[in-house]
Amino acid sequence: MVNDPVLDPVLAGILLASISALWIFVGWWWGRNAHTVEDYMLAGRNVGLAVGTGTAMATWVTSNTTMVAPQLALQMGIWGMVGYSLGSIGLILFAPMARRIRDLMPNGFTSGDFVRLRYGIVAWRVFLAISLFYALGWLVSLGMAGGILIQALSGIPYWIGMTVILTICVLYTLLGGLRAVMGTDFMQAVIILIGVVVLGVLVVQNVGFNNVHARLAEERPALLSLMMPAAIMFLFNNLLFGVGEIFHSNVWWSRAFAFRQGVGFKAFLLAGIFWAPIPIAAGFVALAAPGLGINVPRPDMVGPLVAANLLGVTGAILVFLVVFAALASSLDSLLAATSDLIVEDVYRKHLRPGASNQTLRRASAAVILLLGALTWTLCALNLTTLASLLHFTGAFVASTIWPIAAGLYWRRTNAWGAAAAMIMGSAAGLAAYFMIGFYVAALVGAAVSMTIVLLTTWLRPATFNWTSLQEEGPVPDSSVAEPHTTGQQSTKLAFD
Amino acid sequence: MISVFQLTLLVCATLILTAIAPITLLVLFFRDLRDGTVW
Numbered sequence: 358m359v360n361d362p363v364l365d366p367v368l369a370g371i372l373l374a375s376i377s378a379l380w381i382f383v384g385w386w387w388g389r390n391a392h393t394v395e396d397y398m399l400a401g402r403n404v405g406l407a408v409g410t411g412t413a414m415a416t417w418v419t420s421n422t423t424m425v426a427p428q429l430a431l432q433m434g435i436w437g438m439v440g441y442s443l444g445s446i447g448l449i450l451f452a453p454m455a456r457r458i459r460d461l462m463p464n465g466f467t468s469g470d471f472v473r474l475r476y477g478i479v480a481w482r483v484f485l486a487i488s489l490f491y492a493l494g495w496l497v498s499l500g501m502a503g504g505i506l507i508q509a510l511s512g513i514p515y516w517i518g519m520t521v522i523l524t525i526c527v528l529y530t531l532l533g534g535l536r537a538v539m540g541t542d543f544m545q546a547v548i549i550l551i552g553v554v555v556l557g558v559l560v561v562q563n564v565g566f567n568n569v570h571a572r573l574a575e576e577r578p579a580l581l582s583l584m585m586p587a588a589i590m591f592l593f594n595n596l597l598f599g600v601g602e603i604f605h606s607n608v609w610w611s612r613a614f615a616f617r618q619g620v621g622f623k624a625f626l627l628a629g630i631f632w633a634p635i636p637i638a639a640g641f642v643a644l645a646a647p648g649l650g651i652n653v654p655r656p657d658m659v660g661p662l663v664a665a666n667l668l669g670v671t672g673a674i675l676v677f678l679v680v681f682a683a684l685a686s687s688l689d690s691l692l693a694a695t696s697d698l699i700v701e702d703v704y705r706k707h708l709r710p711g712a713s714n715q716t717l718r719r720a721s722a723a724v725i726l727l728l729g730a731l732t733w734t735l736c737a738l739n740l741t742t743l744a745s746l747l748h749f750t751g752a753f754v755a756s757t758i759w760p761i762a763a764g765l766y767w768r769r770t771n772a773w774g775a776a777a778a779m780i781m782g783s784a785a786g787l788a789a790y791f792m793i794g795f796y797v798a799a800l801v802g803a804a805v806s807m808t809i810v811l812l813t814t815w816l817r818p819a820t821f822n823w824t825s826l827q828e829e830g831p832v833p834d835s836s837v838a839e840p841h842t843t844g845q846q847s848t849k850l851a852f853d
Numbered sequence: 854m855i856s857v858f859q860l861t862l863l864v865c866a867t868l869i870l871t872a873i874a875p876i877t878l879l880v881l882f883f884r885d886l887r888d889g890t891v892w
Binding site for chain 1: 856860863884890891
């Protein structure tokens, strides 16, 4: 470690234990009435605007938003923080899509359901491979970020911090399903927003705009420049990566299915508007470091260092709470949504199409536990190569943007075009990742995928019937006889 | 290069929007609670 922790380990331990107990209790309380599989996996499909907006916003605020946005501001200046805030475009663009998803698929469960019904089995399996690979990469990177950040902030060993945050999220997701996740997300959104505002105002009060500007102009004028080509390139890559993440991931689709009719559009739009200023406010905190005379040995720790300098222990506690909320709000959502994808698309659709509500409810809990254990094992290895896995997935997720968007709005986009776009887009993006750099992987993946979707839609137009997206959900418990068919037979029945 | 005025404008607008966000969330939540539409 190159800098001392900003928080005393004993105090941090007490804080960690208290917030762990709080989130587990709140998760249990919010989710205590989740009895059916729809309650557990989709919060009863009746989530209101407040919780909907809070969960969409908090889930998209990851540890990266609160820790890497300040780092980018310190490395790429104004464009770094403004560029990062363009991550909100994905949420805003998803707003009309959420409304359409809810209208087209009133009984849908996952993003996999859509791809299967819209494009057939080949595209669905390609999509599942991309989606599960991305979800695992994000889970591992969040778990590792939890351990690393808690250690950097408080000196608590990596494996303890990582274990605690994973255990808490697994526990309350297990206890209350999506209601627990969304309820805690709402509270975490409020904590994150208040924490960021308090820090920003303190910087303005203590350092002032003139001082921040003068010190930057004197010591690092490039950070105030509006012409930084590398930052502009990064900005577009980041934008496409974010759009790809949101368009394809079941984290967002499960919310579109869970929000009450008429809520999805407003919730995602508001979440995008509320999310946009956070990286700029967090980035401004970092730009104040030269004005405060702070030596920054690790750029990703600039936020906590400025907070501790301005507010002492209170500042360090505030940052600890904000970072923990940011991590937990994304980790729980990802656990729930990935579990849904595995239960619905792998277990029910491949292995047990006749599974009852009760069986699916049990399978869902088992998958959450297994996912938690798998993530813990991979995080415990603490390999830096795993942490960079998420960068790697940029090529894959960007290649899904066009198949998903075109599939939702264009009748004429065909199944083979969508499958080819995802495969070729991923391959081209991956080649660009290794031959040029991480900052062009998503750009190339999205460009190749777009070209294939547009060409195949134009050359071989299909005539898709939108009503075929309206599939029935799991069979109610009372009318279910447990299936005795083999997996292969069952799969065939499900696709018929 | 961005001027002091532009920096002030950018950061103030950002902080105001960020401050409005939790208030809006809480107002929406209590409205949903009153109407029984939280879930």
